[in-house]
Amino acid sequence: MEKIRIGIIGAGRIGKLHAENVVKLPEVELKAISDIFAEQIIEWATSLGIKKVTNDYKTIITDPEIDAIFICSPTNTHTDIIAEAAAAGKHIFCEKPISFDIGDTKKSLQLVQEAGVKLQIGFNRRFDHNFKKVREVVASGKVGDPHIIKVTSRDPNPPSPDYIKVSGGIFIDMTIHDFDMARYLSGSDVEEVYVQGAVLVDPVFDEYGDIDTAIITLKFENGCIGVIDNSRKAVYGYDQRVEVFGSKGSVTVANDHPNSVEVSTEECVYHDKPKYFFLERYQEAFIEEVKLFVECILHDKDTVVNGYDGLQAELIAYAAKKSWEEKRPVKLAEFHDEIKIMA
Amino acid sequence: MEKIRIGIIGAGRIGKLHAENVVKLPEVELKAISDIFAEQIIEWATSLGIKKVTNDYKTIITDPEIDAIFICSPTNTHTDIIAEAAAAGKHIFCEKPISFDIGDTKKSLQLVQEAGVKLQIGFNRRFDHNFKKVREVVASGKVGDPHIIKVTSRDPNPPSPDYIKVSGGIFIDMTIHDFDMARYLSGSDVEEVYVQGAVLVDPVFDEYGDIDTAIITLKFENGCIGVIDNSRKAVYGYDQRVEVFGSKGSVTVANDHPNSVEVSTEECVYHDKPKYFFLERYQEAFIEEVKLFVECILHDKDTVVNGYDGLQAELIAYAAKKSWEEKRPVKLAEFHDEIKIMA
Amino acid sequence: MEKIRIGIIGAGRIGKLHAENVVKLPEVELKAISDIFAEQIIEWATSLGIKKVTNDYKTIITDPEIDAIFICSPTNTHTDIIAEAAAAGKHIFCEKPISFDIGDTKKSLQLVQEAGVKLQIGFNRRFDHNFKKVREVVASGKVGDPHIIKVTSRDPNPPSPDYIKVSGGIFIDMTIHDFDMARYLSGSDVEEVYVQGAVLVDPVFDEYGDIDTAIITLKFENGCIGVIDNSRKAVYGYDQRVEVFGSKGSVTVANDHPNSVEVSTEECVYHDKPKYFFLERYQEAFIEEVKLFVECILHDKDTVVNGYDGLQAELIAYAAKKSWEEKRPVKLAEFHDEIKIMA
Amino acid sequence: MEKIRIGIIGAGRIGKLHAENVVKLPEVELKAISDIFAEQIIEWATSLGIKKVTNDYKTIITDPEIDAIFICSPTNTHTDIIAEAAAAGKHIFCEKPISFDIGDTKKSLQLVQEAGVKLQIGFNRRFDHNFKKVREVVASGKVGDPHIIKVTSRDPNPPSPDYIKVSGGIFIDMTIHDFDMARYLSGSDVEEVYVQGAVLVDPVFDEYGDIDTAIITLKFENGCIGVIDNSRKAVYGYDQRVEVFGSKGSVTVANDHPNSVEVSTEECVYHDKPKYFFLERYQEAFIEEVKLFVECILHDKDTVVNGYDGLQAELIAYAAKKSWEEKRPVKLAEFHDEIKIMA
CATH class of the missing domain: 3.40.50.720 (NAD(P)-binding Rossmann-like Domain)
Known part of the structure; x- marks a missing residue:
């Protein structure tokens, strides 16, 4: 070939x-x-x-x-x-x-x-320079056993009502990336999910039975716990940060900025907002993911993000949806039979 | 006088x-x-x-x-x-x-x-230079209506087993400060609590029916939502950060460090860890709180942190304890009669 | 065409x-x-x-x-x-x-x-995201009239002795980029130069009558003053920072880092060193400069870095060399006839 | 006693x-x-x-x-x-x-x-938490042999004309602190000085034969070189930063800020300006210097900043003044007899 x-x-x-x-x-x-x-x-x-x-x-x-x-x-x-x-x-x-x-x-x-x-799922963020490095630090044992995983993920602007209508809801459309990130960073599958959410950005989300602001608590199979916070509208731009806190320390990642310029004036000290949205923020990660997909085919290796990863993120999304609807923590084991088949 | x-x-x-x-x-x-x-x-x-x-x-x-x-x-x-x-x-x-x-x-x-x-409760953190400024920014409307409140609060080391035994548990002993902070920053009382917790630092916590790691989700009466994450042991020192994310922006506060020195070497760029624990971190805040208490007496003014604040933080702590024991979200209204009397 | x-x-x-x-x-x-x-x-x-x-x-x-x-x-x-x-x-x-x-x-x-x-000189740093932004801030008047221009420019490793021998010396080989940057940021030509230098990195520089460490003071025609500091060896990587201090404020630019990951451990808080050298640091700037050159040809516009810019940077370099050799401040007017012809 | x-x-x-x-x-x-x-x-x-x-x-x-x-x-x-x-x-x-x-x-x-x-001179900055730590890092050898020392020192506002008149000029009044800092950080006396200066803040300085903006190049006896930049007016507050760059790395210190709060809005990300002036910035250092003076008397120890330090800083100030007046680098050896007596 x-x-x-x-x-x-x-x-x-x-x-x-x-x-x-x-x-x-x-x-x-x-x-x-x-x-x-x-x-x-x-x-x-x-x-x-x-x-x-x-x-x-x-x-x-x-x-x-x-x-x-x-x-x-x-x-x-x-x-x-x-x-x-x-x-x-x-x-x-x-x-x-x-x-x-x-x-x-x-x-x-x-x-x-x-x-x-071969099958690769488009979880592009795993290929980002920042998150890859966080995972490396965690995998190297430098922060010890993970105790708390935190993901902040906020979009700069909500999608159009037309899109919201068919999106499947915030968990399967937007948070699914964060669910994958949580699994990637923790090195563990998720056991239980609880959602606290709200419609604070735009009432249109309510019209479609959706929410625009959410805090999702996760319990992982390896015993650690985690939290994701989402908003459909951060006026200062795309907010993409994570933290892994463990027995030997903590690793955090701040937002990427278009430059490292800082201006000091009589009023304050300021710098530019974070990069605007995923096209700017994950430009290199999108290139990296297709490079690796091609490499897997050329050298007959397993894909880095495979079907199991895709399924797991979906399962967490459905558990989250159920948690929100039923106002209670939901275990992924409630979907047990489905999971077993794939494991 | x-x-x-x-x-x-x-x-x-x-x-x-x-x-x-x-x-x-x-x-x-x-x-x-x-x-x-x-x-x-x-x-x-x-x-x-x-x-x-x-x-x-x-x-x-x-x-x-x-x-x-x-x-x-x-x-x-x-x-x-x-x-x-x-x-x-x-x-x-x-x-x-x-x-x-x-x-x-x-x-x-x-x-x-x-x-x-007059009665003042010892929630010293409200008097900290950082958190006071965050509250000022929120109260000024600069970040709009609060949507998400985040509090990270981790101790550098767990207390002794003797202390753990009589502490009343993590929520009433440690998180109570964070519950007060969440109310202070949001400008709202809390409506509902959910806890995901674990014993990851030291099994001794389990012996006393306590936990050492927790993620607590909050729903506030004003509609916004929040999350607190706690650990009894952050090896890099006292970790005290908050964020208020709102409709017009976000305000965050980083840890205080003993100096602003940064060293660049062949291996990495590093600086000192955050200040060790509450005595170092809140030294000025402890002075400030007694100054203000004295001032309230001298000029016959209301105390800044009063009995209602003390009660509310305790109520959230008890709801958190119940949530952890019963593995479900708990509304503060379950303690309704008690609250009404005081309001 | x-x-x-x-x-x-x-x-x-x-x-x-x-x-x-x-x-x-x-x-x-x-x-x-x-x-x-x-x-x-x-x-x-x-x-x-x-x-x-x-x-x-x-x-x-x-x-x-x-x-x-x-x-x-x-x-x-x-x-x-x-x-x-x-x-x-x-x-x-x-x-x-x-x-x-x-x-x-x-x-x-x-x-x-x-x-x-058309003629364009390869001063690629003018096209860097950071320095372009600094120039924009200065040109917008946000920091007022420039008073002090500072350029830090240090290589991660000295070139080979073979290269040093034919390089023409640090000023024409390395500092020439900083001379152009100083003119670019200040928006002014240079009037006078003084050099304090040393051989501290490798005695081989001395063998070729060259130096490896230098502090160069500049007086600009518009009245402001400036300083460049150079080293041929910064063990922590390529160090490329500038500051423009003016009557209404100051604008600084920090180094670019490969990621924004920060690790907190029992010892310290650390992050990765700056990007290694010019290939990593100015990757995008190299692309940008050729894009703009092509655009100038296509739309018959003046090049952004022209022959006059090339000549001026060389003149400063020669004045710097003379200053170092004669241990005195040197005015560019000593090369007056040459400059007049071109102006 | x-x-x-x-x-x-x-x-x-x-x-x-x-x-x-x-x-x-x-x-x-x-x-x-x-x-x-x-x-x-x-x-x-x-x-x-x-x-x-x-x-x-x-x-x-x-x-x-x-x-x-x-x-x-x-x-x-x-x-x-x-x-x-x-x-x-x-x-x-x-x-x-x-x-x-x-x-x-x-x-x-x-x-x-x-x-x-016993005699102690009021060079309070040596007792500052930041600069003390920088000196510790240098003295520990962590950045190797010093190659370049940089001091940025800018006041928020010029003194009154009455004060300027009797101040002795910028070098003996203001830069003298920076001269002492340069000696403290480098661990070496100064051999030669060159000044490039200007009146850019207020013409009143010119009336008294003084300047308000200066870049001072230093050559140290241990072979390293340094630069100080001064301004009498930084609108964003007191600017007090240093850097020691050496054979094994670099240590920098950023300004102290009144808090670590950062606000992200639709326009930019901003934080508070540095602390206003020396009373705010060096509050703790002033306490520390008198504590140590008292301790030296109590335990009959040498003072940390003695008469020799006071004399050396003055000598550099006079060499700087001469350099500015005569527009040439000035060696401290021109004052040789005076120095010898004291050494």
Whole structure:
């Protein structure tokens, strides 16, 4: 195999982002891209040197000259495409979440396993320079056994009402990244979840049975405990910080800023706000995740974020949703049978 | 009234601390101090110019030349002494908690109210330069309506097993300060509490039915939500940070350090750990709280931290204890009758 | 003109760096590269899609299909190549310094002016996210009139003795970047220079009449004063900081770090050292400078760092050298005739 | 000797400051204070418990019940008072500078030496928590041999024209503290000085032959080099930072701030300005220096900042003045005979 030949399904914001990163990798040829509005992306695709632009994603899956598929279409299409791609023997990079239904997600993972193809889930934050370093510090034992995991994750602005409506709710749409981060940093699966939430940013969240502000308590299987706090609107920009506190110390990570300039005036000392949103903040992490996916295929290694990771984050999200609805702590064991199958 | 004449009951660590701060105030005369081991403190008391040292605290309360009493004896003696001091018309500065029983605490507050004396509870952190500034920023509206309140509070070392045994448990002994801080910063009472906890530092906590690591979720009456994380052992020193996140921004406070020196070497860039424990960290705050207590008496003003504040923090502590025991969120309204009486 | 067609002369570290950045620009075609060891770069050049690799740079200059030349060969070849490129009507990007002789530099600028081609000097730091922002703050008037300009610039490791020998000395080789930065930040030319220096890192510098540690005082034409401190060896990595202090405040910039992770342990609180050296630190700035050069050609605008800037930095470097040799402050007016011609 | 009995000469700002600190020391009795406007300080002195208030300083010097004298009167009275105090066998704490004349200063030191009394000069910054720690780090060898010493020292506001007139100029009045700091941090005497200066803050400085902005380059006897930058007006408050850069690393110290609160808003992230001026910034250092002076007397130890230190700082100040006047680097050896006598 000389170059990995890739096809992308879905040319929305994230599909385009992956396309632009993938074409810069010397080991990759981006052969094809599909979108239901194919005609609107032809000029852009041509400028990237993509040969095939189609509105029929199936022709990408059946293309014998394609080795791997990026699934960047809406969530409700993921499991069908995974099934087809696995059947066609293509490696799969799938955006999170795999699906809105744990049964569907499980079935996808089985199909992938049976087909023997690789699957990577788009938890890009694991590849961020900061969080990778935090995990290294934890894994090295420098802070001892983890006791408390803290994740702060706040968006600069809420999505549009149209998006909120179909997002699946804050836990599966937004906090799912933080659930994965909590597992990544702690090195442990989650046992129990409790949610305290509120609608404080915009009443529109209430209209769709959703919330915009949340504090989620986690109990991990390895005994440590954790907390995530979320808001859909931090006026000062994307707020992405974590802390792992352990028996030998603590490791924290502050926000990334566009520069390290500080101005002192008669009023105060100030500097620029954090980087605006995920495109700015995780620019390098998005590149890193596709590099590693390609490397896994080239050298036949396991993907770093696999189907089990995708499923676990979804399970925590569903437990969180249940906790919020029933105003009580919820154990993941309530979904026990599903988990067992996959372990 | 020329000078406020003060008597201190209990000359343990905190009683001595208050004594040493009080003697530096020009508006105060520290007349008397009592301790059950009076003979052991005579030399120290003399060096401070304290005229009367006794093992009978009642002679301080009945001394007509004393205006105000500091209660620094063990918690189980507080309510009796409050009753006697109030009856004698003395103003009262009482260390936290007022008692281990909400009924007793309520009764103390009633006696104080009937006697018309002033009562201040020893929540010293409200007087800290950092937290005072955070509260100012919040109260000024600079960060808008509070949405999320976060308190990190970790001790450098657990107390001795002897102390743990009689401490009343982490919530009433340690977290009670954080409960008060959460109320202070949010400007709101608390409605509901949920605790996720663990014994990760030392199994001795388990022996006494206590925990050493906790994440406590709070729902406030004004609609905002909050979280406190506690540990009995942070190897890098006393960890005391807060954040108030609101509709217009966020205000955070970092730990105080003994200096602002930074060393860059071939290995890394490092600086000193935070200040070791509360004596170092809150040195100025302890001075400030007694200054303000004296000022309230001198100018007949309300105390800044009053009996209601003491009761509320205790109520949250009891709700937290119940939440931990019953593994469920607990509303303070479950203690409704008690609260109503005091409001 | 559809795409700017570029040829690079010299494929050492900096020539390769520019090549790799240039090929990523959509408006550019990198057509040719020359090096005296052409055969050693063929594989690398092919992987970048460069069609022509030659050991005869003159064939690049005479190539009618090339619009602009990057001069990345040794300094002693610069003025000859500039003369030939200007005669051939090519736009020129030239690495610093233009030459080791002010007369030669002046002559080059005259030829460029007569030929009407664009010339940009490789002062990459002007394009750095941090320094650009500092300049913006100064230019906006936010810190008022500049009073004191400070530049700290320390390399992580000295160059090899072979390089030191031909480098022209610390001022023309290393500090020249800081001289340009001082002019850029102050918005003023320099009037006088004084050097206090030493050989403290490695006696080899002394062997070549060079120094490795220096403090250079500057007096600017606009009345403000400044200081640069240099070392050839900062064990903790590349140290690149500036400060502009003015009548209304001050603006500082701290080093860039590879991440914002901080670890607290029983010993201390530490974080990673600054980014290692200029390749890591100015990665984005190198991209930015070639982008802007290409843009100047495409839209027929003046280059941001022009020949005058190159000459001024060289003049300061020569005045610094003279100051060090003669142990006295040296005015740039001592080189007056040369400057007048160019102004 | 039970308690050190102290008399203070001069009750201006600094005399009062020392008085208020001295009365808090348990090993000290502040017996007497003199001022030419004695009647204006009687109330204040009484509130501190000072028994004797006089306008005739000689009665303090001749008082057999006084062990040590603090000289806080104007500089032009220092050497006379030192002579009288030394003759009377009193230990001396003298504010900087000792005098405006090196010959006079030398003579004072000789008298002190002959009398065998202790002399401490008021270089309070050596006792600051930050600078003490920097010196510790340097002395421990953690940053290796010092190569570059940097001192930033800027006042928040210029003194009044009346004061400027009699101040002796920026070097002997203000920079003298920085000269002492440079010697303290480097562990070396100074060999050569060069000044680049300007009047940028207020033309009144020019009227008195003074400057308000300066960059002073230092060459130390141990081979390292240094730079001090001064301004009489930093609008953002007192700016007091240092750096020692050495063969094994670097140690820096940032300004002290009144709190560690940071506010993030839609516009920027900001925190409070540094502490306002020396009273706020060096509050603890002023206490520490008198504590140590008292300790030296009590335990018959050498003072930490002695007459030699006072003389050296003055010599550097005079060399700086000469450098500024003659626009050339000035070696301290030009004052060679004077130095030799004292060494």
